Amino acid sequence: MTYSYYPGCSLHSSAKEFDISTRMVMQELGIELEELEDWSCCGGSIAAGVSHEVGMALAARNVVLAQQKNRDLLASCSGCYNKSAKAAKALENETERNKITPILSQMGMSVSDSNTKVRNVVDVLANDVDISSRIKKPLRGLKVACYYGCLLTRPQELTGWDSPVFPMSMDKLSEICGAEVVDFRSKTKCCGGPILVPQEKVAFELTKRLLDEAKSLGADCMVLACPLCANNLELRQPDIEKAYNVSYKLPILYITEIIGLALGIKPGKLGINKHVVSPKPVLAKLGF
Amino acid sequence: MVAKKKCFFGIKTDRQVDGDKISQKFMDKVIAEGGENAAIASCMQCGTCSGGCTNIDRMDISPRKLILLLQRGEWETILKSNTLWLCTSCYTCTSRCPRGVRPADVIEAVKALAIREGIQNDSTRFNQIFVELVKKRGIVFEPELMHQYGGIEAMLEQAELGVKLALRGKLSPFPAKVKDSKIFNQALEKASEK
Numbered sequence: 001m002t003y004s005y006y007p008g009c010s011l012h013s014s015a016k017e018f019d020i021s022t023r024m025v026m027q028e029l030g031i032e033l034e035e036l037e038d039w040s041c042c043g044g045s046i047a048a049g050v051s052h053e054v055g056m057a058l059a060a061r062n063v064v065l066a067q068q069k070n071r072d073l074l075a076s077c078s079g080c081y082n083k084s085a086k087a088a089k090a091l092e093n094e095t096e097r098n099k100i101t102p103i104l105s106q107m108g109m110s111v112s113d114s115n116t117k118v119r120n121v122v123d124v125l126a127n128d129v130d131i132s133s134r135i136k137k138p139l140r141g142l143k144v145a146c147y148y149g150c151l152l153t154r155p156q157e158l159t160g161w162d163s164p165v166f167p168m169s170m171d172k173l174s175e176i177c178g179a180e181v182v183d184f185r186s187k188t189k190c191c192g193g194p195i196l197v198p199q200e201k202v203a204f205e206l207t208k209r210l211l212d213e214a215k216s217l218g219a220d221c222m223v224l225a226c227p228l229c230a231n232n233l234e235l236r237q238p239d240i241e242k243a244y245n246v247s248y249k250l251p252i253l254y255i256t257e258i259i260g261l262a263l264g265i266k267p268g269k270l271g272i273n274k275h276v277v278s279p280k281p282v283l284a285k286l287g288f
Numbered sequence: 289m290v291a292k293k294k295c296f297f298g299i300k301t302d303r304q305v306d307g308d309k310i311s312q313k314f315m316d317k318v319i320a321e322g323g324e325n326a327a328i329a330s331c332m333q334c335g336t337c338s339g340g341c342t343n344i345d346r347m348d349i350s351p352r353k354l355i356l357l358l359q360r361g362e363w364e365t366i367l368k369s370n371t372l373w374l375c376t377s378c379y380t381c382t383s384r385c386p387r388g389v390r391p392a393d394v395i396e397a398v399k400a401l402a403i404r405e406g407i408q409n410d411s412t413r414f415n416q417i418f419v420e421l422v423k424k425r426g427i428v429f430e431p432e433l434m435h436q437y438g439g440i441e442a443m444l445e446q447a448e449l450g451v452k453l454a455l456r457g458k459l460s461p462f463p464a465k466v467k468d469s470k471i472f473n474q475a476l477e478k479a480s481e482k
Contacts, residue, residue, distance in 0.1 A: 009427055016458045040426035040466045043419070045377040049399035050419045052321050053479045058422065096323055106475035108468070150378030155390070164383040165340075190342040190378035197437060198410040202346060202374065235449060274456040276449070 001128070003074035003119070004066040005033035006084065008227075009041050010077055014235065015227030017271035021256035022076050022121055024270055028263050029129050033074065036065050042083040044228075045151075045194035056096065057103035059087035063116055064109050072117040074124065078226035079193075082151035085118040085158040122152060122225045122255060123161045126169035131176055136264030138178025142285055144258065145184040145219035146170040147210065149191055149229045164188075170255050174223060177262035182217040186210050193228035196236070204240050207232040211240065211248045221251040221282045223258055230254070234277050251279040261286065301329035304359050311361030318358065322397025330387045331355045337381030337391045347371040351381050351391045358394070367402050371395070373411035413437065423476040426466030430459070 011019035026033050039062050048055025063084055066073035073088075075081040090096035091111060101111050125131070148167045156164040165188060171181045191210060192203030210233065214222050224230060234252035241247055252275070260270040267288055272279055304310055310329060318326045331352075338350040349357065349369045357366050366372075372395055381391040403412050417436045421428045431450070434442050443450075453459040466472050 012464065013430065013460065014453060014458050016456070038467045040472070041422045041428055043422060046415045046418050047422060048322075049377075049396045050403055050415050051400055051480050052323065052397060054419065054423070054476055057476065057479060090323075093324075099323075103475050103479045106478065107471055150376065150380070154379035155382045155392075165380070188380070190376045190380070192343075192376055194376050195374065195411065198414040199373065202343065206342060206376075235453075274458060276452050276456070 002032040002034060002071060003124075004036045004069050004071040006036045006039055006042075006062055006066070006073055006075045006080055008039075008075065008077040008080035010227035010231075015077070015230060015254075017257060017274040018076060018225075018227055018230075018254045020269075020271035020274075021254055021260045024265050025125070025256045025260045025263065026121075028260075028265065029125075029131065029134070031124065031129070034069075034071075036062060036069075036073070039065060042080045042087075044079045044083065048083075053099050053103065055083070056087055056090055057100050059083040060091055060100045060111075061104060061107065061109065063088045063091060063118065064104060064111055067112055067114050067116045068109075070114060072119055074119050074121065076121045076225070077228070078120070078149060078151040079228055081118065081120040082154075082158060088116055088118045089158060120152065120159075120161075120225075122169055122173075123159075125255070125259065126173055127161055131173070131259065131263070135177060135262050137262055137286075139174075139258065139262050139286055140178050142179040142282065143182055143218055143220045144174050144179045144223045145182050145214040145217060145221075146174055146187060146255075147184065147191075147214070147222050147224045147229065147233070148187050149193070149224065149226050150188065152225055153188070170223060170225065173255060174258060177258055179258065182214075182219050184214060184217060184219070186213050191229045191232045193226070193232055196232055203232060204236070204243055207236065208240055208244060208246075211237065211250055215248055215250060219250070220285060221253050221279065223253055223255050225255050234275065237277050249277060249281075251275065251277055251282050253279060253282065304356065305331075305333040308360070310359045314358055314361050314363045314366075317401065318394060318397045321400050322393055325390050325393040326397040328355050328358060328389050328391075328394055331359065331389045332387055334386065336384045336386060337389075340380040340384050342378055342380065343374045343376060347374050351375075351395070354398075355389065355391060355394065358398075366398060367405060367407055372399050372402055373409060375399075419480075423473055423480070425463055425469050426472050427464045429463035432463065 043055040043058035192206035196203040338352040
């Protein structure tokens with residue numbers, strides 16, 4: 001299976017380890033990724049709240065690029081996934097399509113009828129492949145808190161492969177990898193990602209709740225699949241520690257890094273050395 | 289109508305929960321912006337949306353009440369509300385609504401209308417700058433976003449993180465862009481003019 005891979009803006013910058021580990025794991029599992037040529041920002045959770053048409057056209061542009069290659073679109077970032085899936089659905093609706101196509105045709109793009117599905121990395125890993133027989137290095141003794149956030153499984157009509165309110169796919173994947181999964185009740189509570197810059201204090205409060213719970217459950221690390229969540233939970237973790245005078249030092253890893261380790265891929269090859277909050281305690285526990 | 293979820297007593301779409309006729313004017317406006325996904329008529333004020341909202345403690349109007357005010361046509365109150373800017377578009381409300389109403393999509397459409405009606409605050413300013421930068425090159429260059437929004441002060445505040453990211457190869461000194469950024473930009477500028 002070959003996918004048009006849509007890394008989105010973050011996987012080429014602040015979430016490089018997500019990009020590297022996704023490519024490594026997919027290669028190991030025999031799933032081919034061809035990066036979508038000339039992709040653009042999907043507009044995230046922001047663009048459509050400034051202009052619906054601009055937001056939809058931005059996201060639809062990537063779907064149409066995948067359409068032209070006759071391939072399904074694989075998005076890794078939860079925000080990109082959500083917006084792309086929403087755009088793919090809008091292209092199937094006549095009224096919505098009529099709003100989007102004039103903008104795209106001005107960009108020199110034509111919308112065809114081919115039915116491009118939008119998939120997420122977690123969906124493919126949990127539902128398309130069986131990794132259980134390929135585990136070379138079980139992650140024994142590692143306690144993980146799986147955090148899904150908002151857009152990975154919501155809204156359900158765009159996703160449908162896991163529960164929108166109590167998802168389990170990453171929990172199951174982590175268990176298959178040999179890790180111990182803690183009962184993380186806040187796993188679908190939003191971290192405040194889209195409002196981080198203009199409403200920093202609020203976003204910090206929301207993120208702090210998640211760090212507090214994961215820490216109180218004794219998790220060695222949090223596992224997630226969204227670069228925007230990682231931005232709040234990892235990159236801004238030192239700021240939150242400072243603002244609240246607390247200490248977490250909680251490693252935040254992408255699900256693909258956890259799976260990569262269990263598949264026997266060397267940590268360096270997965271980009272684990274690129275984290276800002278040191279993942280060394282996790283690696284030490286696993287004997288690296 | 290988007291409302292696909294059926295409930296056994298049927299869906300009344302022309303009256304509010306207290307029996308008053310729904311004022312169609314602003315609901316039509318919201319639907320014109322956000323499409324059918326922003327339809328709200330079938331709300332029965334059960335409050336499930338507010339019950340699941342991550343950020344409700346800080347909102348001056350709950351998502352439930354926002355929908356009611358929209359049905360009643362109390363547009364000015366809605367525009368002044370901080371709810372619009374505290375919604376993180378997490379879709380918990382939308383996933384849980386038993387009547388197929390999509391508060392997250394409604395709020396998204398109201399946000400866009402509020403900006404067009406001149407509402408200004410940190411969130412509207414950030415969101416507009418973000419979109420302008422996406423339109424410019426197709427891919428946002430984060431240092432530029434930070435500079436335009438928060439000036440040199442914000443850049444300095446984030447300098448430590450920036451250095452950490454740069455050392456790990458996670459911050460490019462140059463902006464990325466789509467191939468034909470000029471045509472890309474023109475098409476989106478034209479779409480924004482509406």
